Amino acid sequence: MVMSTDTAKKFVSFESLPDFLARLAQESRVYAPRREGRAVVYRLWGPDDKAEFTARPTESCKQVIFPRSEALFYFSRGGEGENPDASSLILQEAPEPGPAVIFGALSCDARGFLAFDPVYDGCGTGGKAKDVYYLKRRELTTLVVRTCKTPLNTCFCTWVGGGPASSEGADALMTEIGNGWLFEAVSDKGAALLQSLPDASEEQRAEGAASREAAQGVFPQPADIKDAPVSLRALFDSAAFWEKQTAQCLYCGACTYLCPTCYCFNITDESNGIKGLRMRSWDNCMSPLFTLETSGHNPRPAKFNRLKNRVGHKFSYYPKIHSGRFSCCGCGRCIKSCPSSVDIRKIVLDAIKEAANV
Numbered sequence: 001m002v003m004s005t006d007t008a009k010k011f012v013s014f015e016s017l018p019d020f021l022a023r024l025a026q027e028s029r030v031y032a033p034r035r036e037g038r039a040v041v042y043r044l045w046g047p048d049d050k051a052e053f054t055a056r057p058t059e060s061c062k063q064v065i066f067p068r069s070e071a072l073f074y075f076s077r078g079g080e081g082e083n084p085d086a087s088s089l090i091l092q093e094a095p096e097p098g099p100a101v102i103f104g105a106l107s108c109d110a111r112g113f114l115a116f117d118p119v120y121d122g123c124g125t126g127g128k129a130k131d132v133y134y135l136k137r138r139e140l141t142t143l144v145v146r147t148c149k150t151p152l153n154t155c156f157c158t159w160v161g162g163g164p165a166s167s168e169g170a171d172a173l174m175t176e177i178g179n180g181w182l183f184e185a186v187s188d189k190g191a192a193l194l195q196s197l198p199d200a201s202e203e204q205r206a207e208g209a210a211s212r213e214a215a216q217g218v219f220p221q222p223a224d225i226k227d228a229p230v231s232l233r234a235l236f237d238s239a240a241f242w243e244k245q246t247a248q249c250l251y252c253g254a255c256t257y258l259c260p261t262c263y264c265f266n267i268t269d270e271s272n273g274i275k276g277l278r279m280r281s282w283d284n285c286m287s288p289l290f291t292l293e294t295s296g297h298n299p300r301p302a303k304f305n306r307l308k309n310r311v312g313h314k315f316s317y318y319p320k321i322h323s324g325r326f327s328c329c330g331c332g333r334c335i336k337s338c339p340s341s342v343d344i345r346k347i348v349l350d351a352i353k354e355a356a357n358v
């Protein structure tokens with residue numbers, strides 16, 4: 001719930017931050033970015049960990065709310081040994097996840113969850129088919145977003161309605177000032193998380209506002225992509241355009257697995273003897289197996305069909321049914337980590353230009 005009253009602003013010095021995290025960790029699982037070799041990844045925070053709040057995380061934090069692989073329920077058949085009783089199937093729910101805090105997330109990643117929310121809330125079924133697994137984790141997770149001051153040349157959050165200190169999708173914001181962090185509650189969940197902290201002074205509040213404004217200044221000016229939905233639809237049947245854009249793609253799937261707004265999954269049963277579990281795992285629409293039907297027919301047999309779907313979904317089909325919101329938060333990970341230098345920004349801009357000449 002978004003706060004209706006004046007937002008609470010608090011301050012924590014750098015040296016006191018581990019104590020604050022330790023207090024949070026007594027009540028919740030706390031995830032914070034941590035450096036591991038050359039990568040920065042979200043991990044469960046422990047008192048011996050040094051959180052990394054400068055470099056951009058290599059991965060997004062989506063796996064905290066949408067795990068890479070999760071048990072939905074466990075099953076077993078009655079009976080013993082060689083004579084299981086097939087008529088008595090016993091189901092057991094997966095344990096509840098419990099509260100969690102994602103601490104120091106990027107604003108693009110927080111906005112990524114906004115692409116998930118309506119879909120997993122059953123928007124396509126009038127709210128009837130809700131995804132209880134996602135919704136429970138979402139409800140139990142508090143997102144603390146840090147102002148980002150270090151855009152990479154692959155970042156384009158400002159193209160898609162975001163920015164380095166966007167509060168969309170966040171419960172609280174944290175901004176580095178002087179010798180510590182200014183915290184600002186955005187939702188009631190965020191206010192509850194921050195309530196034990198000392199209030200920030202007027203000077204610290206002003207410093208925070210100036211720091212957020214300065215961050216805005218180092219981010220790229222947004223390109224005008226408002227025509228993308230119409231342009232991409234106009235090029236739906238242009239195989240030549242899509243083959244050219246896809247020529248380098250290896251359909252490795254790195255772009256989908258790293259994407260904070262990709263929400264497709266697969267369901268599998270893993271069994272061992274008479275016991276097992278039903279689980280869901282992230283899926284990857286760049287793989288030819290993604291749409292392979294049992295008959296052997298594949299509606300997206302070529303890689304250009306699949307890249308067209310990925311880009312079209314994010315910049316055309318999704319915004320068409322979700323009030324214009326792009327299903328891309330501009331994090332740039334698909335660009336940075338693509339082994340073939342496929343650049344989704346270029347595809348969208350090329351599509352707008354090409355459609356104008358059709």
Ligand code: SF4
Nearest residue numbers: 249250252253255338
């Ligand atoms: S990361 Fe690049 S090469 Fe791999 S599937 Fe995505 S666009 Fe293709």
Ligand code: SF4
Nearest residue numbers: 259328329331332334
């Ligand atoms: S499509 Fe690329 S830039 Fe957009 S949210 Fe996904 S990974 Fe980030």
